[in-house]
Amino acid sequence: MNPEQLNYFRQMLVDQLNSLDENAGNAQGKLISEPKNLPDELDQAAEEDNRRTELRIRDRERKLINKIKETLEKIENGEYGYCKSCSYPIGKARLEARPTADLCINCKDLEEQEERQFGG
Ligand SMILES: [Zn+2]
Numbered sequence: 325m326n327p328e329q330l331n332y333f334r335q336m337l338v339d340q341l342n343s344l345d346e347n348a349g350n351a352q353g354k355l356i357s358e359p360k361n362l363p364d365e366l367d368q369a370a371e372e373d374n375r376r377t378e379l380r381i382r383d384r385e386r387k388l389i390n391k392i393k394e395t396l397e398k399i400e401n402g403e404y405g406y407c408k409s410c411s412y413p414i415g416k417a418r419l420e421a422r423p424t425a426d427l428c429i430n431c432k433d434l435e436e437q438e439e440r441q442f443g444g
Contacts, residue, residue, distance in 0.1 A: 325405050329416070334399050336423050341392045344385055388424070395424045407431055 325333075398404040407414050407428035414428045427435065 325413075325416075330399055330404065333404065333419060333423050334396065337392050337396055337399075340423070341389060341396075344389050344392070347385065391424045395426070398426075409435075 395404065405414055405416075405419060406412065408426045409431040410428060412428055414425055418425055418429055425432070
């Protein structure tokens with residue numbers, strides 16, 4: 325990949341990282357600024373559901389943030405764009421759709437097949 329392409333993907337990842345950081349900040353602010361007094365048990369159950377969903381989303385966001393940071397390091401190290409399993413280039417189209425991809429489409433398919441097979 326040439327420096328121009330690397331810059332392009334770096335920018336894409338940084339944008340993604342920034343918007344994730346903003347979202348995380350907003351969600352936290354909301355939790356603190358809206359203490360709720362819910363007398364109804366159903367409301368409490370719904371609130372508990374919401375909280376769990378929010379935690380799950382937050383957890384996924386945190387993982388994605390880590391993944392993006394790892395990927396940015398790869399760009400700096402010149403390791404970006406290669407499959408971690410077979411070391412072939414991942415392909416620009418796939419990276420455009422998913423800049424944090426670290427497996428080529430063949431290895432990804434294989435991994436998903438194995439996950440299905442072994443109940444992942
Ligand atoms: Zn591969």
